[in-house]
Amino acid sequence: MTITITAFEQSPDRGRGLARDMRVRWALEEVGQPYDVRLVSFQEMREPAYRALHPFGQIPAYQEGDLALFESGAIIFHLAERHAGLLPNDxxxxxxxxxxxxxxxxxxxxxxxxxxxxxxxxxxxxxxxxxxxxxxxxxxxxxxxxxxxxxxxxxxxxxxxxxxxxxxxxxxxxxxxxxxxxxxxxxxxxxxxxxxPAYQRAFADQLAVFNAANKPGHSV
Amino acid sequence: MTITITAFEQSPDRGRGLARDMRVRWALEEVGQPYDVRLVSFQEMREPAYRALHPFGQIPAYQEGDLALFESGAIIFHLAERHAGLLPNDxxxxxxxxxxxxxxxxxxxxxxxxxxxxxxxxxxxxxxxxxxxxxxxxxxxxxxxxxxxxxxxxxxxxxxxxxxxxxxxxxxxxxxxxxxxxxxxxxxxxxxxxxxPAYQRAFADQLAVFNAANKPGHSV
The missing domain is CATH 1.20.1050.10 (Glutathione S-transferase Yfyf (Class Pi); Chain A, domain 2)
Structure with missing residues (x-):
């Protein structure tokens, strides 16, 4: 099942990997799961459709089939429970x-x-x-x-x-x-x-989003 | 294995059940697990022996055999994973x-x-x-x-x-x-x-600690 997370269309951290999608991206890379990213605007985050996914209107929200989660801690724990690499067996x-x-x-x-x-x-x-x-x-x-x-x-x-x-x-x-x-x-x-390496890949991916949204001539 | 949690010897909340041991007591009552309480003073919470149990010197710390945990969230999750009553099966x-x-x-x-x-x-x-x-x-x-x-x-x-x-x-x-x-x-x-009922029992138990420590003639 495809995993999709939401992230800022225009991150206030200017690509420094400080928004909470970075944590989830890092975890996804550690456990080797591919994922899609859906970029959301601040306006969209206030709308009822997004609130249905994330009651507090934040990023990241997580979707996997009919499962919708929010809170980076909960999402990372969900991934850690299902895939090897983030929690010990003992x-x-x-x-x-x-x-x-x-x-x-x-x-x-x-x-x-x-x-x-x-x-x-x-x-x-x-x-x-x-x-x-x-x-x-x-x-x-x-x-x-x-x-x-x-x-x-x-x-x-x-x-x-x-x-x-x-x-x-x-x-x-x-x-x-x-x-x-x-x-x-x-x-x-x-x-x-x-x-x-998983951190590095996640960091590069979130930076690419920021750079794409802020390249010369790009209008948001 | 006996479960022991720590709680304030003199709770600043004056028995209102606002300290974080209340959350863990409530969870223990919901899952029907008996437990002991070890009361700790603010002085003791600063000492290395206590810091070995809880690195941030707070309450509650949790001991069960050779497992030592802290953070009320982690303790409650641990109980919820092992006993029925706090997490759905689906x-x-x-x-x-x-x-x-x-x-x-x-x-x-x-x-x-x-x-x-x-x-x-x-x-x-x-x-x-x-x-x-x-x-x-x-x-x-x-x-x-x-x-x-x-x-x-x-x-x-x-x-x-x-x-x-x-x-x-x-x-x-x-x-x-x-x-x-x-x-x-x-x-x-x-x-x-x-x-x-589980909340009520937990609340009464933490209030009893406060009342015992503050009854007339009692010196701490």
């Missing part, structure tokens, strides 16, 4: 890999998103200077704990898993990545993720 | 229920936590009045979308699932719950969750 190791998926999304990403939103949406506000150290500290607390747990290991728990895919994706967001030089093992961990 | 329905778990934790909860943190930690700051409408809008956008999707159904996708357990738990947080009167179907949805 039951306990599998449960721990899933734990890292949730940790990336519910513990590490929220303070990074908060700092990102403050920089993007409140950068010119008079309170930004006074709030900035708190926003930074909230991110650093998580990076510090994560760095300590990772230690000198390559991945968070044994072999590369969907937990690492999600954590690397979260750590790539600039509002957290700007601190990575202070946590060399995390910087190396992210670089290790980005060096994977 | 593969597609199961994937959709898992989608709602991730949606609760990564899409609906973060703006609620942001508003909660602003109220608790920045309530006396000069910028709070100007930021408050934005924080409120970020929550309402999600509630609006969720309300539209739920419609007049009892649960988000067919029968009650771990997705509903997580969503109801997230919606109970006061920084989101304060708006529920404007979304009557969501208010009824939360009430429906809270009326479940």
């Amino acid at each position: 039951a306990n190791a599998r449960a721990r890999a899933i734990t890292w998926m949730f940790a990336a999304l519910n513990t590490v990403e929220p303070p990074i998103v908060s700092r990102e939103a403050a920089i993007l949406l409140e950068g010119d506000k008079p309170w930004q200077a006074e709030r900035a150290p708190m926003l930074e500290k909230n991110v650093r607390v998580r990076l510090e704990d994560l760095s300590r747990r990772l230690g000198d290991a390559d991945w968070l728990d044994g072999a590369f898993s969907a937990g690492d895919l999600m954590m690397v994706s979260v750590l790539r967001r600039p509002a957290g990545a700007s601190f990575l030089p202070d946590y060399p093992n995390l910087a190396a961990y992210v670089a290790r993720g980005e060096a994977r | 593969a597609n329905a199961r994937a959709r229920a898992i989608t709602w778990m991730f949606a609760a934790l990564n899409t609906v909860e973060p703006p609620i936590v942001s508003r909660e943190a602003a109220i608790l930690l920045e309530g006396d700051k000069p910028w709070q009045a100007e930021r408050a409408p934005m924080l409120e809008k970020n929550v309402r956008v999600r509630l609006e979308d969720l309300s539209r999707r739920l419609g007049d159904a009892d649960w988000l996708d067919g029968a009650f699932s771990a997705g509903d357990l997580m969503m109801v738990s997230v919606l109970r947080r006061p920084a989101g719950a304060s708006f529920l009167p404007d979304y009557p179907n969501l208010a009824a949805y939360v009430a429906r969750g809270e009326a479940r």
